[in-house]
Amino acid sequence: xxxxxxxxxxAGAWLGLxxxxxxxxxxxxxxxALIEGFAGAGARVxxxxxxxxxxxxxxxxxxxxxxxxxxxxxxxRDPDRARAVVAQAAERxxxxxxxxxxxxxxxxxxxxxxxxxxxxxxxxxxxxxxxxLGQAAGKLMCARGYGRQIYxxxxxxxxxxxxxxxxxxxxxxxxxxxxxxxxxxxAQGVTVNALAPGYIETPLTAEHLAKxxxxxxxxxxxxxxxxxxxxxxxxxxxxxxxxxxxxVTGQVLxxxxxxxxx
Numbered sequence: 296x297x298x299x300x301x302x303x304x305x306a307g308a309w310l311g312l313x314x315x316x317x318x319x320x321x322x323x324x325x326x327x328a329l330i331e332g333f334a335g336a337g338a339r340v341x342x343x344x345x346x347x348x349x350x351x352x353x354x355x356x357x358x359x360x361x362x363x364x365x366x367x368x369x370x371x372r373d374p375d376r377a378r379a380v381v382a383q384a385a386e387r388x389x390x391x392x393x394x395x396x397x398x399x400x401x402x403x404x405x406x407x408x409x410x411x412x413x414x415x416x417x418x419x420x421x422x423x424x425x426x427x428l429g430q431a432a433g434k435l436m437c438a439r440g441y442g443r444q445i446y447x448x449x450x451x452x453x454x455x456x457x458x459x460x461x462x463x464x465x466x467x468x469x470x471x472x473x474x475x476x477x478x479x480x481x482a483q484g485v486t487v488n489a490l491a492p493g494y495i496e497t498p499l500t501a502e503h504l505a506k507x508x509x510x511x512x513x514x515x516x517x518x519x520x521x522x523x524x525x526x527x528x529x530x531x532x533x534x535x536x537x538x539x540x541x542x543v544t545g546q547v548l549x550x551x552x553x554x555x556x557x
Contacts, residue, residue, distance in 0.1 A: 307337035311538035324497030477545030493551030519552030
């Protein structure tokens, strides 16, 4: 993983994120970079993940508690636990200004080879957790008359990549879910958007990229000539969370080096 973007406090003030109350679901790979980026912009961040080591590392290394944030360990496939996490974060932070969903799993193989349990796991981790967390955070945001929600989709939510069936289905589902949320909540001052990265080098993609010829083949599909790194998604996320994106809602922003152009 590259060194994550950590804006200065002056940048945080320009974005309007100084002292913002942010809940981020996911503390590995992209999630970790987002936690660092928002904390660096002066936000108070509550980070949640099912991996206690990831949470502890973020809390300790990024001094989340000193900055007014916290870390929570939770299995977000459970609807009651997901809703409890939102309540705990709101209690800790006093409110939730920004919610970011950066959880996701993938396992590349033909559709006919997936088991029923594997399909259900994709739905629970990638889509159900987004719905339960987003619904709970949305209720609080609508009641306050302010909020920003950002969901991590993927180019796979629009493109028909082979060996991505359940993953693509969940990302397409996120795109449509967030559009409906955006429509329902816009009048209450709540924006809802998605970021759709192309191939980003993270622990989720490392094993696949290490296979002979895979990296070169994927790079050849990207007009920018390279794969993405976690830093590439932090700036767009900060923008969508900022005061400058107050009139942007229901959008899927591709962060893919031009992958979806060809």
